[in-house]
Amino acid sequence: MVIVLTVSLFGIVELNTIFGPEDLTYYLKRNQEFYDLTGIRVNITVVPYGRDQNAKLMASMSSRGSQYDVFVVDCVEVPRYAEAGWLLDLTDIIPESVRNDIIPFARDGMSYEGRLYGLPWYSEWKSFAYNKAMLNKVGYSEFPKTWDEVIGAVAKVARSRDSEVCLSMVLGTKSV
Missing domain, CATH: 3.40.190.10 (Periplasmic binding protein-like II)
Known part of the structure; x- marks a missing residue:
C-alpha cells in the first residue's frame, strides 16, 4: 500500500x-x-x-x-519463491490483528521460516478418515504410520471384505 x-x-x-x-x-x-x-x-x-x-x-x-x-502462488511454492527473494516479506506490513484473524492453516501456507509472504485468497484442506473397526479386524491397533503401511492395510481390508474399494479421500475447498 x-x-x-x-x-x-x-x-x-x-x-x-x-x-x-x-x-x-x-x-x-x-x-x-x-x-x-x-x-x-x-x-x-x-x-x-x-x-x-x-x-x-x-x-x-x-x-x-x-x-x-x-x-x-500455491502454498507449496512459497518456500521456493521466498528463498529466491522473489516475495516481499509482509510480516511487519500486515497488522498483527489481521495476521491473527487468518485461519491458522491458511496463514501457515503463506509463511516461510516464521515470516508471512502472502495473504491467503483461497485455501483448501484434505481430510483423511478411516474405519477403526475395519482396521482392528485385520490386525491393526492403530492407524499405519507410512504410506507403504497404509497400502498394506488397505490391501488387507480389501481382501477381508472381498472388495476392491476400501480407501477413499474427500478433498474440500473453502474461500477465506
Whole structure:
C-alpha cells in the first residue's frame, strides 16, 4: 500500500498480474471496481490452465525481470519463491490483528521460516478418515504410520471384505 501510494504521486500506476482463465469475468469486473476506487490499473496476463503461470513467473523472476507485480502462488511454492527473494516479506506490513484473524492453516501456507509472504485468497484442506473397526479386524491397533503401511492395510481390508474399494479421500475447498 505504501509503495502504491508513493508511486501514484508521480503519475499513472499500473500493476501487472498473471493467472489462468478461470473466473476471468469476475476479475475483470473487480479490476474495474479497483480502478474506479483507486485510479490504479491492473493488467492481466492470462495463461492456460496448469503450471504455465509458474513457468512464466519463475522465468521472469530468475532473470531479475519485473514483469509481474502481484500474483497468486500455491502454498507449496512459497518456500521456493521466498528463498529466491522473489516475495516481499509482509510480516511487519500486515497488522498483527489481521495476521491473527487468518485461519491458522491458511496463514501457515503463506509463511516461510516464521515470516508471512502472502495473504491467503483461497485455501483448501484434505481430510483423511478411516474405519477403526475395519482396521482392528485385520490386525491393526492403530492407524499405519507410512504410506507403504497404509497400502498394506488397505490391501488387507480389501481382501477381508472381498472388495476392491476400501480407501477413499474427500478433498474440500473453502474461500477465506
